[in-house]
Amino acid sequence: MLIRPKTKTLFFLSVFISSTLLSQAHPVSEGYQKPTDPLVVQNLEEWQDLKFGLFMHWGTYSQWGIVESWSLCPEDESWTQRKPEHGKSYDEYVKNYENLQTTFNPIQFNPEKWADAVKKAGMKYMVFTTKHHDGFAMFDTKQSDYKVTSPKTPFSKNPKADVTKEIFNTFRKEGFRIGAYFSKPDWHSDDYWWSYFPPKDRNVNYDPQKYPDRWNAFKQFTFNQLNEITSNYGKIDILWLDGGWVRPFHTIDPNVEWQRTIKVEQDIDMDKIGAMARRNQPGIIIVDRTVPGKWENYVTPEQAVPEHALSIPWESCMTMGDSFSYVPDDHYKSSQKIIETLVKIISRGGNYLMNIAPGPNGDYDAVVYDRLKEISGWMEKNQSAVFATRSIAPYHVGDFYYTQSKDGNTVNIFHLDEKAEYKAPAILSVPIPEKVNPKSVRVLGVPAKVQWKKSGNSLEIRILQDRSALQYVTVIQIKQ
Incomplete structure (x- = not known):
């Protein structure tokens, strides 16, 4: 899950909600600004030709088979209850969660196997979670030791330890456009969830205007990590920024339930971040999701398909199973349902970003490969009606x-x-x-x-x- 409200009454405008799907998006018709950079405009046009992409949520949380990151957030206890065996108190739970770093060792990690299977199924771009809200970096950041390449992480001894590098290089070699998911909030950072105060919800747990030095340190930390990703990992086509509650206070929409929980200014200086990303990666598509304006180059309804065609670039991010993160014995959608969803999305002018979650061993469930093989058989015959089309x-x-x-x-x-x-x-x-x-x-x-x-x-x-x-x-x- 990417942006979770307090309840399952989610926040996509009702006119767009599919009656059969849970919606986790935001009003998409207001505030969209078409990019003016000719290279960004061209890349968006080419991205709209791709239609079908792979999303991957993967981190240490896969070892517990739980919802990614969200169990750390007190606000969301109603739908992501912590298991008693993982800690009786909140502090014990957080300590045990963060200690998952010391046992993360996905020795079956083989991105070539993934790329081969999803390419045959017709996927043409991918977005990988370089860092989710829990702050664990799946790349070799120099800003934190809470990362997959830390000596504390057993997998750091593996030659493929920098999994973001391995995934990006492998998929790029197979002709995929590359997307880097990155969470703007970081619940591990003492400059976001300051240990002086307990966290209450998903937001920063202090007032950045009261403690500007601490907030500026967090802004610099975020800038530095995004600079690493856009400088050190080859050609990146999409910077997919999650955690829309980290935003200028004046952009809050009071009609959206989860945005009403934002009580303080959390401006992270997207102009500075965006300018840096475009220097490092000219023409990169930037998706500051749920924050309308010049840095939300396309919009991202979640677990939902708009009921009508949209006139702006958009992408539905949806799960192959029930969860964005790995859950044992997840219920995977049938190939027919996946293809029906693809058809609905492209008929309304969108792209379908389908999430598949690797397990703690570093591989997909066997049933995932069965689904991908079935989809590939259909795609072989029908791809001319799918790719490079418009509504x-x-x-x-x-x-x-x-x-x-x-x-x-x-x-x-x-x-x-x-x-x-x-x-x-x-x-x-x-x-x-x-x-x-x-x-x-x-x-x-x-x-x-x-x-x-x-x-x-x-x-x-x-x-x-x-x-x-x-x-x-x-x-x-x-x-x-």
């Missing part, structure tokens, strides 16, 4: 969803059946967008020609053979 009205009618090629010469229509295991009908009556005049019609994955005729704004399509090959979704491709 087209009417976007969604009944069980039909629409995309188009960027030149407008090709229209793709996806037929879903969310109520059952998908079986392609022999006859489909397909609403088509206005002013679309088909010159040819084919069903992807079916070698034989299909029979079709246009009547008004509808196509009747007959698939007389090979329907058994149409798994999960039928894709109709119209050339005009």
Whole structure:
């Protein structure tokens, strides 16, 4: 989980909430500023072509199989209760949590295996959690000893100890765009959660305006870590900043429940951070999520799909299982459900960032590879309708969803059946967008020609053979 409210009544505008998904996003139509840097504009356009990406939450918390970081936050005890065996008191729990560093040894870590599997499934970019809210750095920071490369961490003796470096280099070699997730708050830092005071919620536990030296030290610490990431880890395409409560006080939206908990100024100087990141990585896309303005280059609904197409760049970050972090025996979504979600997202103009959480051994669950293999079989046949496409009205009618090629010469229509295991009908009556005049019609994955005729704004399509090959979704491709 990335930004958790106090309750499961989450904070995406109701007009955008999918009735079947838990929403953890923010109002996306207000305050968006289109970037003016030509290289950023170009990179955003290319990023919108990618459509399908990999998200990975991984840290020492995987050893306990718990929600990442959040059990440290007193505010969130209602939904992430601490287990008694991990500590009877809060202080004991924090000590034991931080001692997970001394047992973290994921000896099966093999990013080549991950990259191969997700590339075949059609993923084209990735975002990795270099540091979550708990402050444990999965990279070789010089700012803290609370890191994967510390001598306190058994895995530091492994030649692949700097896991961020290994992951970025491996995926980059396979042609992926690289994204670095980074948490602006750091609950391990004594300059954010000062040990002089107990933490009460996710926010800084002192008033930065009353203790400016301490806050300035935290700002410098954050700047230095982000400078390390954007300087020392090769080409990075996306800087994905989480922890939107660390923000200028004047940007708080009182209509958003979790933002009402912010009582003090937490301006971390994004202008300074953003300028540094762009010096180190010209054209880098910066996502200061939930903080509308020039540093939120695209918006990030969480565990939700907007009900309607959005006119700005956006990405739904959603889990393959139920959790963002590794949980034993997690319930993984079916391949059909994953592909249905992908279709909904791209038909509304977004990207799908699907989270897969490695376990404490350094590998995915076996079922993850099964899902990825199934998705790859579908993607082989249908990728031309997915990548480098844009939305087209009417976007969604009944069980039909629409995309188009960027030149407008090709229209793709996806037929879903969310109520059952998908079986392609022999006859489909397909609403088509206005002013679309088909010159040819084919069903992807079916070698034989299909029979079709246009009547008004509808196509009747007959698939007389090979329907058994149409798994999960039928894709109709119209050339005009």
